[in-house]
Amino acid sequence: xxxxxxxxxxxxxxxxxxxxxxxxxxxxxxxxxxxxxxxxxxxxxxxxxxxxxxxxxxxxxxxxxxxxxxxxxxxxxxxxxxxxxxxxxxxxxxxxxxxxxxxxxxxxxxxxxxxxxxxxxxxxxxxxxxxxxxxxxxxxxxxxxxxxxxxxxxxxxxxxxxxxxxxxxxxxxxxxxxxxxxxxxxxxxxxxxxxxxxxxxxxxxxxxxxxxxxxxxxxxxxxxxxxxxxxxxxxxxxxxxxxxxxxxxxxxxxxxxxxxxxxxxxxxxxxxxxxxxxxxxxxxxxxxxxxxxxxxxxxxxxxxxxxxxxxxxxxxxxxxxxxxxxxxxxxxxxxxxxxxxxxxxxxxxxxxxxxxxxxxxxxxxxxxxxxxxxxxxxxxxxxxxxxxxxxxxxxxxxxxxxxxxxxxxxxxxxxxxxxxxxxxxxxxxxxxxxxxxxxxxxxxxxxxxxxxxxxxxxxxxxxxxxxxxxxxxxxxx
Numbered sequence: 001x002x003x004x005x006x007x008x009x010x011x012x013x014x015x016x017x018x019x020x021x022x023x024x025x026x027x028x029x030x031x032x033x034x035x036x037x038x039x040x041x042x043x044x045x046x047x048x049x050x051x052x053x054x055x056x057x058x059x060x061x062x063x064x065x066x067x068x069x070x071x072x073x074x075x076x077x078x079x080x081x082x083x084x085x086x087x088x089x090x091x092x093x094x095x096x097x098x099x100x101x102x103x104x105x106x107x108x109x110x111x112x113x114x115x116x117x118x119x120x121x122x123x124x125x126x127x128x129x130x131x132x133x134x135x136x137x138x139x140x141x142x143x144x145x146x147x148x149x150x151x152x153x154x155x156x157x158x159x160x161x162x163x164x165x166x167x168x169x170x171x172x173x174x175x176x177x178x179x180x181x182x183x184x185x186x187x188x189x190x191x192x193x194x195x196x197x198x199x200x201x202x203x204x205x206x207x208x209x210x211x212x213x214x215x216x217x218x219x220x221x222x223x224x225x226x227x228x229x230x231x232x233x234x235x236x237x238x239x240x241x242x243x244x245x246x247x248x249x250x251x252x253x254x255x256x257x258x259x260x261x262x263x264x265x266x267x268x269x270x271x272x273x274x275x276x277x278x279x280x281x282x283x284x285x286x287x288x289x290x291x292x293x294x295x296x297x298x299x300x301x302x303x304x305x306x307x308x309x310x311x312x313x314x315x316x317x318x319x320x321x322x323x324x325x326x327x328x329x330x331x332x333x334x335x336x337x338x339x340x341x342x343x344x345x346x347x348x349x350x351x352x353x354x355x356x357x358x359x360x361x362x363x364x365x366x367x368x369x370x371x372x373x374x375x376x377x378x379x380x381x382x383x384x385x386x387x388x389x390x391x392x393x394x395x396x397x398x399x400x401x402x403x404x405x406x407x408x409x410x411x412x413x414x415x416x417x418x419x420x421x422x423x424x425x426x427x428x429x430x431x432x433x434x435x436x437x438x439x440x441x442x443x444x445x446x447x448x449x450x451x452x453x454x455x456x457x458x459x460x461x462x463x464x465x466x467x468x469x470x471x472x473x474x475x476x477x
Contacts, residue, residue: 004029005169006470009078009226012172016059016077017069023056023077023121030079030123033474034170040151040473043164044081045142046092046125052079055121073119074233074253080115081124083162083176085132087206088112088122096130096139099331110205110238111175111217118233126174127161130336131324135185135383135410136394137161140336146390147189148471150435153387156189158182159220163190166220168474173222173230179215179316181383181413184425187220188382188440191469193227193457194220194425196417198448202234203241208322210242214315214417223467224426224458228252231454245448252451256458261295265456266371268380272302274411275398277385283429283439284381290463291379303371303378307360308415314349314357315418321346338393338406361418368419369447377456378444381412382425386437412442422450426457427466435472 004012004026015021031049038044059077063069069076087093087105089112094100108116116122127145129137137160138144145160147153148167155164159176163186166174176183178196187194199213219234221227235249267288270276291298320342327335328343335343372378385395395409396402403409416423423444430436441460445453461467 002169002475005033006222008223009172009221010229013075013078017072019063023059024053026077027053027056027079027121027123030170033168034123037168037170037474041148041164041168042143042145043127043161043168043170044124045084045094045127045161048091048122048124052121052123059119073117075115075230076119078120078172079123080120081126081162081165081171081174082109082112082122083159083174084125084128085177086111086175088125091122091125093125094141096128096132096141098140098334099327101141107206110203110240111234114236115233120233123171126159126165128158129160131339132158132177132179132182133336133339133342134158134394134406135181136392137186138390144390147387147437148473149191149438150387151473152389153437154189154390154392156186156383156387159194160186162220163187163192163194166190166192166222167471169470173226174220175217175234176220177215177217178417180312180407180417181410183218183220184382184413184423184440184442185410187425189387189438191427191438191440191467192220192222193224193427193467194218195227195231195454196423197231197235197450198245198422199420200241200243200245201450203238203244205238205240209319210240212319213243213420214319224454224461225256228256228454252454254451256455258455258459259295260456260459262297263295263376264297264299264374265291265377265379266301266303266375267298268300268302268378271380271412271415272305274384275401276381276412277398279386279431279433280381280384280439283431284441287428287441287460287464290460293463294459299375301375304367305364305415305419308364308418309411311357311360311364312414312418313345314353315361317342317346317349318354341405364419365447368421372421372446376446376452380442380444382440382442384409384412386431386433386439416442416444421445421447422453424453424457426461427469428464429466430469
């Protein structure tokens, strides 16, 4: 079973297509892993083993009849579970909120349509904080999801359930969304890959604002190769999403190998003076030499991101008013305090301040683009801190420096968000804590060079092999 659940997704798909292993066998192995580990980690919050196994057997029967894998889809037979923010027809979708604890949508998100067409089989839903607010996965409906490397610590968020499920071999890959850090942060905390693509790579539908581009949907997987493989099925245009990029997802199915000799990269320890925990810095400083050994020209440099804080917080607050403002009027008692704070911050805004934030964002994009004219990639911490106690809602202090609100410890991520450049979290090492805790490296690429980001992350991963380390609880007999 362990051979199957920790096999690469790309290889599993090939084994199913060539009938060297059945889809039912693959599904049974993942179901067993969920039944064994989910009581400890609470990553899968809606579980559909019978329906998933039925679909796997149907695929096996089809392959037996035709003796050909033609037309069965890139992901045929592979299990997936959607973040509990993604609406799924006929399957409970709670958004991590007690207001929607019994909500069963009557339509699918475009992502569900797309992955089903690629042959992926729905096995359930993954845990998320209420309305995906914050990088710590807990809610009043399902409770908290701990870190598989230390059950006393947080897995991050908001795609925390997805990252834990992938890290533990309960899923070969999973989707997540990322507004401030929600793919990169849990990827970092759980020693898996979390990729935030350029806005428009993966369509959003349904949505209240079809033009919104702060939040994106992207993949989580145990390797960069599997991340690209899964992303090739996720990405691509859809007319229901007017900002979607016209290039097909198939461009991400190409080999990732590349020569990085004389490629100029910027190395940033703290993105211009942000507080960073010494344990994070110690792990990442050891990895600078990896890029030098790849042939890169590594220079210490920082983009000018002045105004990123104002632009991000204002535009994020506008989004909270748009999405959840009505709930504050009708269900205030059922909303968590940080969601209430975000909505109320949004309601304080006036036209001039919103207009200023939009202008700041445009200028931040320009400055980042000009910085990336010299540097093909920017390397920096994913998170400013390692995993913290799962009982702690958020970090309020780093290195003795008090923070202003519940997401201020994620500036190394959301400063990148506001520039719209693609970024990935790739496993980079472990702290000296007992138990040791994962630390990821963030690689940022030029606008729309999502493939280049995946290529450099793949080269780094091959050199370090950190991503091969598994959570002890997942390997126990």
